[in-house]
Amino acid sequence: MAQDQANEPARVFNMYKKMLLIRAFEEAAGENFHAGNIRGSVHQYIGEEAIAVGICANLRKDDLLTSYHRGHGHSIAKGADPRAMMLELFGRVGGTSGGKGGSMHIADFSVGMLGANGVIADGCTISVGAAQAIKLLKQDKIVVNFIGDGGINRGPFMESLNWAKIYNLPVLFVCENNQIAATTTTKSVTAGDGIAARAESYGIPAITIDGNDLLLVDSTSARIIDEIRSGSGPQLIQAMTYRLRGHFAHDKALYRIPGEAEAALEYEPVRRTETWLAEHGIPEKDLARARDEADRQISQYVDDAHAAPWPEIAEAFTDVQDVGAPEMGVS
Amino acid sequence: MTEMTYAQAARLGLKEELERDPKVWALGEDLGFEGGMAGQYKDLQAEFGIDRIVDTPISESTIMGAAIGAALAGTRPIAELRFSDFAMCAVDELVNQAAKARYMFGGQARVPMVARMPIGIRGGIAAQHSQSPEAWYAHVPGLVVVTPATPSDNRGLLKAAIRCDDPVVYMEHKGLWGLVGEVNENDVEPLPLGKARIVQEGSDLTIVTWAAMVSVVEKAAIKLAEEGISTEVIDLRTLWPWDRDAVFSSVIKTGRMMVVHEAVQVGGFGGEISSEVTEHLFDNLKGPVKRMGGARIPIPFSIPLEASYMISEEQVVAKARSFFS
Numbered sequence: 001m002a003q004d005q006a007n008e009p010a011r012v013f014n015m016y017k018k019m020l021l022i023r024a025f026e027e028a029a030g031e032n033f034h035a036g037n038i039r040g041s042v043h044q045y046i047g048e049e050a051i052a053v054g055i056c057a058n059l060r061k062d063d064l065l066t067s068y069h070r071g072h073g074h075s076i077a078k079g080a081d082p083r084a085m086m087l088e089l090f091g092r093v094g095g096t097s098g099g100k101g102g103s104m105h106i107a108d109f110s111v112g113m114l115g116a117n118g119v120i121a122d123g124c125t126i127s128v129g130a131a132q133a134i135k136l137l138k139q140d141k142i143v144v145n146f147i148g149d150g151g152i153n154r155g156p157f158m159e160s161l162n163w164a165k166i167y168n169l170p171v172l173f174v175c176e177n178n179q180i181a182a183t184t185t186t187k188s189v190t191a192g193d194g195i196a197a198r199a200e201s202y203g204i205p206a207i208t209i210d211g212n213d214l215l216l217v218d219s220t221s222a223r224i225i226d227e228i229r230s231g232s233g234p235q236l237i238q239a240m241t242y243r244l245r246g247h248f249a250h251d252k253a254l255y256r257i258p259g260e261a262e263a264a265l266e267y268e269p270v271r272r273t274e275t276w277l278a279e280h281g282i283p284e285k286d287l288a289r290a291r292d293e294a295d296r297q298i299s300q301y302v303d304d305a306h307a308a309p310w311p312e313i314a315e316a317f318t319d320v321q322d323v324g325a326p327e328m329g330v331s
Numbered sequence: 332m333t334e335m336t337y338a339q340a341a342r343l344g345l346k347e348e349l350e351r352d353p354k355v356w357a358l359g360e361d362l363g364f365e366g367g368m369a370g371q372y373k374d375l376q377a378e379f380g381i382d383r384i385v386d387t388p389i390s391e392s393t394i395m396g397a398a399i400g401a402a403l404a405g406t407r408p409i410a411e412l413r414f415s416d417f418a419m420c421a422v423d424e425l426v427n428q429a430a431k432a433r434y435m436f437g438g439q440a441r442v443p444m445v446a447r448m449p450i451g452i453r454g455g456i457a458a459q460h461s462q463s464p465e466a467w468y469a470h471v472p473g474l475v476v477v478t479p480a481t482p483s484d485n486r487g488l489l490k491a492a493i494r495c496d497d498p499v500v501y502m503e504h505k506g507l508w509g510l511v512g513e514v515n516e517n518d519v520e521p522l523p524l525g526k527a528r529i530v531q532e533g534s535d536l537t538i539v540t541w542a543a544m545v546s547v548v549e550k551a552a553i554k555l556a557e558e559g560i561s562t563e564v565i566d567l568r569t570l571w572p573w574d575r576d577a578v579f580s581s582v583i584k585t586g587r588m589m590v591v592h593e594a595v596q597v598g599g600f601g602g603e604i605s606s607e608v609t610e611h612l613f614d615n616l617k618g619p620v621k622r623m624g625g626a627r628i629p630i631p632f633s634i635p636l637e638a639s640y641m642i643s644e645e646q647v648v649a650k651a652r653s654f655f656s
Contacts, residue, residue, distance in 0.1 A: 321497040
């Protein structure tokens with residue numbers, strides 16, 4: 001994207017629609033989790049949508065992306081089919097992984113989305129390896145590794161920073177700093193000057209931005225992704241944000257300081273983008289239509305998921321491995 | 332045929348695969364200057380370049396994790412972990428990511444990588460450099476586990492592991508690096524994974540074994556033959572999948588079976604084989620299935636203490652004799 005396109009209303013409106021789709025998806029996922037239609041766990045991305053959307057708006061379809069347990073937003077932003085994702089959350093035929101992975105293992109390799117991940121920071125090492133493959137195959141793709149602030153105290157994150165730098169790999173680390181890891185504030189368990197300082201200590205350029213400012217995420221990542229594709233080596237964006245919901249959908253976030261979440265609503269990205277669009281000539285009726293369209297679309301996917309068949313039992317025994325594959329009924 | 336060591340044969344197999352497929356590459360510590368602990372990568376960096384024989388930092392999690400990412404992104408990496416003991420720093424990546432990516436992504440992904448992690452006692456390297464944890468990985472759905480016992484097998488099985496689309500845990504035995512054997516000087520086809528080698532045919536007793544214990548059992552079988560006990564020796568070659576057909580047909584023939592492995596006996600893979608044979612061939616058995624494995628102690632350092640852990644030819648002979656007394 002050219003820098004001067006960053007604040008064009010038509011582009012921002014398109015990104016806004018993507019954010020609405022993620023928001024509607026996450027609301028529906030939460031509701032159906034509470035209703036018992038979705039089992040396991042659901043980690044909602046509500047309040048953080050501008051990061052995934054702003055970054056992915058600057059990626060090509062063949063660029064690669066890795067995510068973590070809060071991965072629905074990254075997948076939709078990268079171009080995964082939200083209908084197939086909803087079916088996956090319901091564990092049904094037609095899900096992105098045929099119902100074998102669920103929420104924490106959402107993936108769509110057809111759009112370069114190499115998987116959410118149930119293990120914190122494991123996406124980091126996978127990302128640097130994928131970038132090494134890109135170099136070996138002489139491709140001009142890049143890899144974006146999304147990680148939460150809770151991941152920065154795991155060894156694989158620090159190993160991967162070092163690794164990406166020494167081999168000058170085309171990796172963009174995006175730390176979505178919502179400031180709390182499950183129920184523990186990251187600040188209270190992290191030494192030193194924080195995430196950006198850690199990257200800089202490895203010689204990796206790092207920038208801290210307001211991750212709820214869609215236009216800023218868009219313009220910043222446009223520049224950085226361009227640099228990485230041109231051979232700058234790895235870079236890191238620390239995107240400050242706020243998780244408007246609990247760690248997972250049943251978490252009532254009772255550890256929050258009273259009033260904190262309410263105050264954060266003022267800075268949440270969907271509303272902010274909406275205000276900006278209204279100020280830049282997009283009529284309210286268009287914004288309302290976009291909201292309705294996202295809700296309608298996701299609600300249709302929920303209906304589809306309810307109606308979709310359960311997988312055949314035999315599916316449990318497929319795609320384990322080629323050599324020494326299991327046989328159904330044989331332990 | 333020509334003679335070469337187990338390490339040289341592995342190097343030959345790797346070189347052939349690097350030449351055959353530009354997507355094959357290796358990453359690990361000390362592959363360039365050192366050429367690997369036993370020369371199994373010797374001079375390959377000079378020939379194939381620093382991007383295909385990659386010297387890495389001491390970052391086991393990332394050696395393994397990067398191999399997984401690179402496999403997902405279309406290449407065929409070989410992650411060299413040097414010691415199965417060090418590979419334990421990367422068990423998460425191997426077990427939670429490599430073994431499960433294909434399954435949990437519903438078949439969208441393949442992880443064609445080799446995790447090379449030598450096992451076993453090599454004389455005085457003690458508790459953190461001598462372990463044989465092969466049973467751990469046989470327990471994990473999604474993984475293939477290979478334990479070559481001869482120079483020729485270490486070439487043919489490594490080639491098969493590199494061409495396999497599943498993640499393969501490739502466990503050379505450090506004590507065998509210097510073992511000399513006959514190897515075909517011409518390029519050969521990979522050996523099939525999951526096919527045991529009948530080291531020696533026999534009619535009275537089946538001994539199932541793998542890795543460094545193969546040669547110990549082979550020698551024991553010669554002594555047993557002198558005593559009139561005809562022993563069939565089976566080198567499993569791969570623990571997952573293990574060659575049930577070969578083991579079962581042998582036990583049906585002999586009616587007696589013993590499993591011998593260097594790994595700690597408690598929870599060892601010998602238990603799995605013994606249990607399967609007992610459950611399915613009980614009527615064919617002339618006596619209880621027996622196991623021989625290491626004591627449940629860390630591998631000690633001092634010469635006599637280390638020797639006390641190891642299974643000797645004499646011990647195998649004595650245990651085999653006990654079937655007939």
